[in-house]
Structure formats: C-alpha cells, structure tokens
Amino acid sequence: xxxxxxxxxxxxxxxxxxxxxxxxxxxxxxxxxxxxxxxxxxxxxxxxxxxxxxxxxxxxxxxxxxxxxxxxxxxxxxxxxxxxxxxxxxxxxxxxxxxxxxxxxxxxxxxxxxxxxxxxxxxxxxxxxxxxxxxxxxxxxxxxxxxxxxxxxxxxxxxxxxxxxxxxxxxxxxxxxxxxxxxxxxxxxxxxxxxxxxxxxxxxxxxxxxxxxxxxxxxxxxxxxxxxxxxxxxxxxxxxxxxxxxxxxxxxxxxxxxxxxxxxxxxxxxx
Numbered sequence: 380x381x382x383x384x385x386x387x388x389x390x391x392x393x394x395x396x397x398x399x400x401x402x403x404x405x406x407x408x409x410x411x412x413x414x415x416x417x418x419x420x421x422x423x424x425x426x427x428x429x430x431x432x433x434x435x436x437x438x439x440x441x442x443x444x445x446x447x448x449x450x451x452x453x454x455x456x457x458x459x460x461x462x463x464x465x466x467x468x469x470x471x472x473x474x475x476x477x478x479x480x481x482x483x484x485x486x487x488x489x490x491x492x493x494x495x496x497x498x499x500x501x502x503x504x505x506x507x508x509x510x511x512x513x514x515x516x517x518x519x520x521x522x523x524x525x526x527x528x529x530x531x532x533x534x535x536x537x538x539x540x541x542x543x544x545x546x547x548x549x550x551x552x553x554x555x556x557x558x559x560x561x562x563x564x565x566x567x568x569x570x571x572x573x574x575x576x577x578x579x580x581x582x583x584x585x586x587x588x589x590x591x592x593x594x595x596x597x598x599x600x601x602x603x604x605x606x607x608x609x610x611x612x613x614x615x616x617x618x619x620x621x622x623x624x625x626x627x628x629x630x631x632x633x634x635x636x637x638x639x640x641x642x643x644x645x646x647x648x649x650x
Contacts, residue, residue, distance in 0.1 A: 382415070389490045391415050391424045393436040394525055400434070405489050446532035447523060448595045451487060452572050458486040458584060459537060459576040461498065461514060466580060468498050468514065469506065483516055483535075492526055495519040501536060504634065511539035511585060514578070534592040537576050540585050551586045554630065558588070561626045566600050567619060567646065568626070593644065602646040610645060612637050 380398055387405045391413045394401070400422065406412030415434070416423045422434040451457050463481035471479045478497035485492050500506055501513035514537045520530040538554075540547040551573075558571035570591040575584035597603055612620060615637065623643075627635055635642040 386493070387489065387491050389488065391434065392527075393422065393434045395436065397422050397434055397436050444527055444529050446595050446598065447485075447518070447528045448532065448535065448572075448589065448591055449599075450528065451485070451574075451589060452570060452591075454487040456487065457572060457574040457589065459574055459587070459589070460484040460486075461496075461516075461537075461576070461578040463498055463578060464580040465500075465511060465514075465578045468578070469500050469512065472500050478517065483518065494522050502538070505538075505541065509539075509541035511542060511581075513538045532592065532594050532598070534594065536590045536592065537574070538588040538590060539576060540587065543581075543585070548586045551588060555588055557626070557629045560629070561622070564625075565619060565622045567596075567602060568622075569596055570599075597646070601649050603649050605645045605647055607640065607645060609639055610637070615645070 380400065383399060383401050384403045386401065387403050387407065388401055389405060391404050392401045393399070400415060402413075402415050404413040413424050413426050416425065416431060423431040424434050425431040461481060461483055463479050468479045468481075471477055478499045481496055481498050483494050483496045483498075485494070496519065497517040499515045499517075501515045502509075506512040516535040516537065518533040518535065520533050523533055524530040538551070540551040555571050555573045558569065561568040562570060572589040574587050574589045576587040576589075577584045591599075593604060620637065623637070627633075632642075637643050637645070
C-alpha cells in the first residue's frame with residue numbers, strides 16, 4: 380500500500396481497492412482533519428470524538444458520482460489555475476491547430492484538485508479583441524474517475540473577462556446575469572458559474588465564467604444533440620427557439636444561424 384500526503388482533500392480517500400490512500404484531510408487549512416487506522420490489514424477512518432468507520436475505496440462509490448461541473452456549480456467559491464500561458468495556448472493552436480498540454484488546479488470548499496489537461500482557445504471573435512480569450516479544457520478521464528467524478532464529462536470551458544480593466548470585470552458579471560435570466564425562462568439553457576481564474580500569464584485572478592458543457596446539459600435536462608448540418612426553423616419548437624433568439628440578442632451575438640447550424644446546436648428530448 381502507498382500512503383500519500385501533501386494535497387489537501389476534505390477527507391481521507393482510498394483508491395484502487397485502498398492500495399493508494401490519500402490522507403491529507405485539510406487540517407493545515409484549519410479543519411479538524413481525519414485519522415487513518417491500519418489494524419491487521421483493515422483500514423478505518425475517524426474524526427475527533429467520532430467512532431471509526433471502514434474506509435471505502437472511491438471506485439466502489441459509483442452511485443455517488445456526478446460530473447465535475449455539477450459539483451463545482453454548487454460550490455460557493457471556485458478558483459481555477461491554468462499552468463500554461465495564454466500566449467502559448469494561442470500560438471500552438473493558431474500555428475498547428477493543436478491543443479497545448481498543461482495542468483489545471485481547481486480549488487473549492489477547502490479541497491484542491493490538480494488534473495492533466497489539453498488546452499485550446501475558444502471564441503474566434505474574443506480571440507481577436509480580448510487579451511484573455513476563453514479556454515477550452517479537456518481533462519484526463521482516468522484522473523476524473525480517481526477523484527470520483529463521472530469520467531465521460533471531461534470538458535470545461537472558462538470564459539475570462541476580456542481584459543484586465545475594471546469595466547470588464549463588471550461586464551463578465553452582467554454576462555452571468557444574462558445566463559441566469561435564460562435559465563429562468565427555460566431549463567434547456569447552459570448554466571454558468573462565476574469563478575476566479577488565471578493562466579500563468581496573469582499575476583492575479585480574474586473574474587470568469589465556467590460554462591456548462593453540452594454533455595452536462597444533456598445529463599441535466601434529458602436531451603441529446605442531433606447531428607445535422609442544416610434544418611428548417613419551422614420544425615423547431617417555436618417557444619424554445621424564440622427564447623434562444625432572445626438570449627442571442629441579450630449577449631449581443633449576431634454570428635449564428637439555427638438553420639445552418641452555425642454557432643448553434645440542435646437538441647431533441649430523449650423519450
């Protein structure tokens with residue numbers, strides 16, 4: 380067995396049938412922490428004034444798993460630190476159309492998780508006018524599963540404030556408000572989480588949005604994406620189509636077409 384410390388977690392966790400046990404349970408962050416007791420090859424965990432309970436390996440808790448985004452969306456504060464610079468991500472993609480390898484560290488609720496990731500820039504228009512373009516993050520599936528998250532939901536997208544100006548820090552909050560309004564009028568809308576995020580290019584954290592992926596949207600609402608290249612808008616649910624048009628107007632986006640599937644996706648309800 381391998382016993383590992385250093386990385387703070389909210390509780391002691393066992394992996395791979397408890398062959399690897401992570402024991403740093405955040406006592407250095409002011410929490411009470413936990414203890415690991417090994418007695419005749421039996422692993423137990425306990426807290427102050429609480430009786431011991433068996434240590435259950437994480438991969439055995441399949442029924443408790445949810446997506447990483449779903450977990451982060453319910454947190455009060457989320458900090459995302461991308462180890463690679465914005466310039467390196469942009470240059471690699473613009474020259475070779477390839478993702479840049481890096482690490483993403485996510486801090487929330489006294490817990491800090493670090494993932495290997497492939498990083499790409501998003502938002503063609505924002506790339507041209509913003510010093511901080513959106514970053515698409517493709518996380519390592521095995522690492523997600525090891526941290527007891529659903530491994531198929533490995534996509535995250537961080538939308539940074541456009542630049543370091545205070546007005547842009549406020550603008551990203553207004554954009555979050557528009558997503559919230561869309562969530563009120565229809566469940567078939569992407570959720571957005573206001574976060575603090577930075578790449579290695581930045582000296583301090585910036586305001587940003589963590590956007591719900593298509594996969595997370597489908598899991599939450601019971602819809603699935605249709606693979607079509609063009610469609611008549613007459614066959615789309617009229618009420619939902621109008622709500623989507625209102626959302627595009629609210630975020631001042633004119634570069635889309637539902638008929639040609641340009642910067643838009645079509646979904647159907649799973650029966």
